[in-house]
Amino acid sequence: MMEDFRRTYLRLCKEGGVEAQDSVLAQLQKGRTVQSSRLDLSGQSLSADTCSVLARALQKDTFFTEVLLSDCMLSEEGAKILLTGLLTNTTVQFLDLKGNNLRSTGAEVLGKVLACNKTLRRLILEWNALGSWEEAFSLFCDGLASNNMLTQLDLRNNQINHHGASELARALRCNSTLEELDLRWNNIGLLGGRSLLEALRKNWSIVQLEMAGNNTPSDVLKALEQITGHNSDRQSTLRENCSRTQVLSREIQMLKEEKGRQFLGLMETIDRQREEMGRSSRSTSIQICQLQEALNERKSAVNSLAAKLQMTEAAIALSEQKNQSMGELLSRVRAENEEQKEQQSRLRKKEEEDCALREEKLIREIQNLMGNNGQLRNKVEELERRCKSQQQQIFELKQELTNSTAELKMRLAQAEDRLETEKRRSKQALEDMDSLHQKEMEHVSRQSEETKRALQDRIFKLEGQRIQLEEELSKTKAACVTERAQAEEELGRVKAQVRMEEQEHVSSLEEKLRSIRSSLQETQLHCSQQKQSICELQAKNSQQSIETDGLRRRIEELQQELSGKDQEKVVEVSRVKVELQQQITHLQAERTAQEGLKAKISALEREMKVLSINHREALLDKESDISSMLEKLRLKEAEIQRIREDEAHRASYLQSAILTYVQGSPFGHHSSSKK
Structure with a gap:
């Protein structure tokens, strides 16, 4: 990167018809061996032409974060040109202009830099004369008031009097990012100290203020130290609160995510239970309909039997024939019951065979999936062997x-x-x-x-x-x-x-x-x-x-x-x-x-x-199907057992009724008397 800057410097010198300064080239040549993001030209007497070339190079530079220009003997014109190059710079964070005797023009351009630049965080202006011109220093203070990135400012030995201190106090009332301010060895005095004290009562960002060598009374200095101490304590508490709020926000977010996952799990379980209940209710409703139909058939059969009994009462003479017909009906009912039992046994055998076939299919699918998994594992091992060989x-x-x-x-x-x-x-x-x-x-x-x-x-x-x-x-x-x-x-x-x-x-x-x-x-x-x-x-x-x-x-x-x-x-x-x-x-x-x-x-x-997930889902689906089929088989067997018991109970009830009817009829008594 230093080599690229050196090339751009030489190219701009050729384009502008300016002779490249040997000391600058030597310094850039030294910097080539050290991969650093610092441009150090301290102690080099820079001419106005060199300053113009450096300004053009720094306008579009995106590598240097620190620029050291201390004791460079900059002229007013050179300082103005060089500082205008930093107006559009987006990477420089530290600027050192110590001992360059900057005056009114330098103060005005520095005010513009502070107002326009959005990356500068540290500025060293020691051993200059910015406070000698009140109007220019007020412009500098205007730029400082509108700046929201600078955190450290060094204004030692700048001939700042109480008017300059009042301007600085006005800027500090508006600035909320400056943390360290060094004003040692100026001429601020009592009035300037009081104005700074009033400003710091409204500024909560200054945590360090150096005021030695300014002819300021000790009580004002103590008050300033107390205010800066309160500001530092406030900043530390704010940082702790920010860290705590961040931790709490992260924990709250984690709890929200966990609650959301639990809620989604509960909703999924509720949906599954609802689906299972719907399926079971549909199956039970179908079974109830079937049982109702069977009951209706049985009721019609009972009604027909009652009609036949009334016909036997009306036709006593045909009692013997009716007895024979009733015997035939009983034999038919028994045959029908036996046929129904055989049909139900055949249906149960068919269902058992279907279940066995389904189980065999599932077992074959599981074996195929296991084989595919083994093949994939072999492929992965082969790829790993190839990687090792490579x-x-x-x-x-x-x-x-x-x-x-x-x-x-x-x-x-x-x-x-x-x-x-x-x-x-x-x-x-x-x-x-x-x-x-x-x-x-x-x-x-x-x-x-x-x-x-x-x-x-x-x-x-x-x-x-x-x-x-x-x-x-x-x-x-x-x-x-x-x-x-x-x-x-x-x-x-x-x-x-x-x-x-x-x-x-x-x-x-x-x-x-x-x-x-x-x-x-x-x-x-x-x-x-x-x-x-x-x-x-x-x-x-x-x-x-x-x-x-x-x-x-x-x-x-x-x-x-x-x-x-x-x-x-x-x-x-x-x-x-x-x-x-x-x-x-x-x-x-x-x-x-x-x-x-x-x-x-x-x-x-x-x-x-994906295959393993699909395989697991298929297995789970098959297991659920198997469990549902087993439940259906169990329910059907219970239903068949209940139907058998009902049929046996009805047959015994009919038989007892017929016997009681036959025994209680007059033909029954007549036949017994003949005997």
Whole structure:
């Protein structure tokens, strides 16, 4: 995020034609290494142009929550521009403007910021001069009165007198969020202290007020401390009450939910009981209708028997025939009773067979459901085995990654050892050639000695540049190692940043190599010129020029070897990057596959839950059906038993009635007298 802010700062500088300030860039560069949401520019003297660019950058910034601008020597114009940039900011919560000598313009803009900004919670304005201008400070107090987010305000050493204190008191009467106010080392005096005391009697949010060094009497200070103490106690009690009310509201909500669940359960049970009672009442009404029909039939039969008895009384002569007919009727009634008993037994057998078939069907369905559950469990176990195998593959790939990184480190160490050996050889050869050169050039003139010294200085410079290049290479290697470690932790976000940094390092190295090559070419030209002058002066320097040419060729060979090794290193690094990218894509594909498998597993688990719930509901329905069928069977058996008893009782009653009638008739007496 700090890098993004730095880029936007550079872009806005280019767009506005403003030169980027080096101190600001250095501070932003330091902040790149620390992932913090704080923009610290304390102690940096910011110009008006820099303030305008920072204001434009902070208008749309959504990362920094703390902005530190203490001791920045802001001018009136710069402070105005910079503070206007915070009018539309939505993330800054802490602003430090200590020691910037803010005056009338700064006070007015701060009032606008407090009136418009909705996120600022802490504001440090120590060592400024806001209270020197009464009108501007009144505007600042107007913004403070309309603010409803600021909780801490530091106004130490701001030259606030009793007029400013009265304005602050007016703002505090309207403000209800400010909790801490620091007014030390001003010039508030007795009148200002009394106005603040009157304001705090109506303000319940201030819990801390610092008033040291204001020439205020001790009784006023004690009264202010008492009021702030009461406010702090009130705030603590309010927090406790809020926490208690939240706890009570949660408990009440839980009780309401529990009562609602109990009420719903009761309603469900009542509905089920009503349904059962309705079913039982319907079945009993049907049975009562059937019994009523049977009774009506029996009554009609009894009426027909009474008519027959009257006919026998009217026709005494046909008594014997009627007796025979009555015997036949009795036999028929008995046969009918037996037929009815057989029919009822057949119906009961059929119902028992139907119940047995239903039970067999239910048992088969239960077995099928159990088989389906076993299959689903086997599928889940197979999916779990696949997940475990895929996790093992991921672990093996991680081990391969660690092995490949170790091999790369070994290769880098070997390349560094080779470079060091080559450097030692080149240094030894250069030292030997220097000794020979010094021995042979003792007899040469002062010009040759000066040229030797110049060449030696150039050689030392080249060696220093080589050492710097080696250090930079080591730094780049360390950066690559750290970037790899970070890339393993944060794959997506760091890729672009690592690529940009590597490109910047490569471009800087290429530029440095170009500069070294150009300096080498210049030294070679200078050497050739010096050789020509030495050849013209003395013939003895011809051998020395040949030796210097050999040295030059040796240096070129060493340079070519270095360039070849650098190219090999770049190729190796690019190859390693490609391999890492391929492994990362493979791991991402496997991760997506695992996510798909997890989704399938969750879907199968949901299906299993649904099937188990349906299975339980079906079992409950079947059990209720079975219980209702058993109840119906029991009721029918009781009814059949009761009908049998009624029929037996009626048959015995008819038989006894017929016997009494026959015995009481005159034909019965006549037949007995004949005998």
